[in-house]
Amino acid sequence: MTTVEPVADTRTRLLATALRLFSEHGVEGTSLQMIADELGVTKAAVYYHFKTKSEITEAVAEPGIRELDQLVVEAAKHPRHGARVDHLVDGFVDLVVRHRVLVALFSSDPGIDAALAKSVHGVEGFKQALISIVAGGPELDVTARVTAIVAFTGIAMAGGAPDLAEVDDETLRRELVRVGRRLLGRPRRRVC
Amino acid sequence: MTTVEPVADTRTRLLATALRLFSEHGVEGTSLQMIADELGVTKAAVYYHFKTKSEITEAVAEPGIRELDQLVVEAAKHPRHGARVDHLVDGFVDLVVRHRVLVALFSSDPGIDAALAKSVHGVEGFKQALISIVAGGPELDVTARVTAIVAFTGIAMAGGAPDLAEVDDETLRRELVRVGRRLLGRPRRRVC
DNA sequence: GTCTATAAAATGATAGAC
DNA sequence: GTCTATCATTTTATAGAC
Numbered sequence: 001m002t003t004v005e006p007v008a009d010t011r012t013r014l015l016a017t018a019l020r021l022f023s024e025h026g027v028e029g030t031s032l033q034m035i036a037d038e039l040g041v042t043k044a045a046v047y048y049h050f051k052t053k054s055e056i057t058e059a060v061a062e063p064g065i066r067e068l069d070q071l072v073v074e075a076a077k078h079p080r081h082g083a084r085v086d087h088l089v090d091g092f093v094d095l096v097v098r099h100r101v102l103v104a105l106f107s108s109d110p111g112i113d114a115a116l117a118k119s120v121h122g123v124e125g126f127k128q129a130l131i132s133i134v135a136g137g138p139e140l141d142v143t144a145r146v147t148a149i150v151a152f153t154g155i156a157m158a159g160g161a162p163d164l165a166e167v168d169d170e171t172l173r174r175e176l177v178r179v180g181r182r183l184l185g186r187p188r189r190r191v192c
Numbered sequence: 193m194t195t196v197e198p199v200a201d202t203r204t205r206l207l208a209t210a211l212r213l214f215s216e217h218g219v220e221g222t223s224l225q226m227i228a229d230e231l232g233v234t235k236a237a238v239y240y241h242f243k244t245k246s247e248i249t250e251a252v253a254e255p256g257i258r259e260l261d262q263l264v265v266e267a268a269k270h271p272r273h274g275a276r277v278d279h280l281v282d283g284f285v286d287l288v289v290r291h292r293v294l295v296a297l298f299s300s301d302p303g304i305d306a307a308l309a310k311s312v313h314g315v316e317g318f319k320q321a322l323i324s325i326v327a328g329g330p331e332l333d334v335t336a337r338v339t340a341i342v343a344f345t346g347i348a349m350a351g352g353a354p355d356l357a358e359v360d361d362e363t364l365r366r367e368l369v370r371v372g373r374r375l376l377g378r379p380r381r382r383v384c
Numbered sequence: 385g386t387c388t389a390t391a392a393a394a395t396g397a398t399a400g401a402c
Numbered sequence: 403g404t405c406t407a408t409c410a411t412t413t414t415a416t417a418g419a420c
Contacts (some may be wrong), residue, residue: 010403010404024302025220025302025303026218026219026220026221026301026302026303027218027221028217028218028220028221029218029219029220029221029302029303029359031394031395031396032396032397033394033395033396033397041403041404041405042404042405042406043395043396043397043406044397044398044399044404044405044406044407045399045405047396047398048403048404049403051397052396052397053395053396053397067235077245107300107349108299108300108301108349109218109300110216110217110218111217111218124354124355127353127355128355132356142359142363142367143367145355145370145404146350146356146357146359146364146367146368147367147371148341149349149350149353149355149356150343150346150347150349150350150368150371151342151346152196153346153349153350153353154341154342154343154345154346154347154349155342155347156344157299157300157341157345157346157349157356158342158345160336161319161341161345162316162343163316163319163323163337163341164321164331164337164338167338168332171334172338175334175335175338175339176338176342178335179328179338179339179342179375182374182375183371183375202385202386221393223412223413223414224415225412225413225414233385233386233387234386234387234388235413235414235415236387236388236389236415236416237385237386239414239415239416240385240386241385243415244414244415245413245415277411339389339405376420380404
C-alpha cells in the first residue's frame with residue numbers, strides 16, 4: 001500500500017517556475033503575476049503558499065545555499081591544501097551541474113542577496129570562503145584572488161549559460177572540472 | 193580662450209549614477225526615482241534627458257557595446273588563430289578594466305538584454321562571436337566552448353567584483369590577461 | 385533645465401467567499 | 403487550495419508652470 005504522492009504539488013511546481021523565471025528575467029524582473037500566470041493560477045493562490053515574494057526567493061535559493069555551506073565546511077576539513085582545492089572543485093562543479101541556473105543566479109543576481117544573507121556565510125562571505133581555501137588562507141595575494149574569482153564565477157555562470165544547456169551532465173561536469181583544475185594549478189587527472 | 197566645459201553636465205552624471213545603481217541593484221531593481229534621488233533632482237528632470245527608462249539603459253550600455261563590437265571585428269582580421277586569440281584577450285581585458293562593472297553587467301543582467309539587442313551581434317551573438325574566434329570557427333567542440341565561456345564570463349565578472357574593486361588597473365589587467373591566456377592555451381609572456 | 389502635479393498601470397499584499 | 407475583489411504603494415510616463 002504505497003501512499004501515493006499528491007502529484008507534483010503546486011508548491012514544488014511554483015518553486016521550479018519561479019527559478020526558471022528568475023533565471024530569465026532576474027529576481028527583481030519577475031513579478032508574482034508572472035509566476036501566477038505561468039502556473040495558470042491567480043496571485044492569491046501564490047500567496048497561499050508563500051507569505052511574501054522574499055519567502056519565495058529564499059525557498060528557491062535554499063537548497064543551493066545549504067549544499068554550498070556544507071561544501072565549504074567539508075572542504076576545509078582536509079589537512080593538505082591540494083586536497084582542499086580538489087574537494088572544492090569537484091564539489092562546486094557537481095553543485096553547478098545539478099542545479100545549473102541556480103548557482104549562476106547566486107553569482108549574478110543582486111535580488112538574490114537577501115536570500116543569501118540567511119546563509120552561514122552571507123552573500124560576500126561565500127566568495128571569501130572559497131577564495132580563502134584556494135589561496136591557502138585569508139591573505140591578500142592578488143594573483144590567487146583573481147584566479148579564484150575567475151574560476152568560480154566562470155564555472156557558475158557556465159552552468160547557467162544557454163549555450164551549454166544542451167550539454168549532458170556528465171560531459172559538462174568533466175569539462176568544468178578540467179577547466180577549474182587547470183586554472184587553480186591542480187595536475188591533470190588520468191582518464192579512467 | 194578655452195571654451196570652458198559646462199561642468200559635469202547632468203546627462204553625464206545621470207549615466208554614471210545609473211550605471212552604479214544598475215550594478216548594485218540590477219537594471220530591473222533600479223527605478224527612475226532612485227536615480228533621481230541619487231542625483232538630487234526629481235523624476236521629471238530625468239525624463240527631460242531621456243524619454244524612457246529603456247533609453248537610459250541603452251545609453252549606459254552603448255560605449256561598451258560599441259567597443260566590444262569593434263574588438264570582435266578587429267580580432268577576426270588576424271589571419272593566424274593565435275594572433276586572433278591574443279588580440280581578443282588583450283582587448284577584452286582592457287575593456288573590462290576600463291569599464292569594470294559595465295561588462296560584468298552585460299554578462300549577468302537580464303535587464304540589459306534589450307540594450308544589447310541593438311548591437312551588431314545581439315545579446316547571445318557576442319558570446320557566439322567570442323567563442324567562434326577562440327574555437328577557430330563555429331564548430332561544436334564542447335571543450336573549446338566551455339573554456340571560452342568560463343574564461344570570458346569569469347574575466348567579465350571579475351572586473352565587477354567588489355573584492356577586486358581596490359586593485360589598481362595595471363595590476364588587474366596583468367592578472368586577468370595571465371588567467372585568460374592560461375585558460376585559452378596561449379603561452380606565458382616574458383615579463384618586460 | 386528643473387519643478388509640481390497628475391495620470392495610468394503594475395506591484396506586493398490582504399480579506400473573505402467557495 | 404483556489405478564487406474574486408480590493409488596497410496601498412510604486413512605477414513609468416506626461417502636461418504645464420517657472
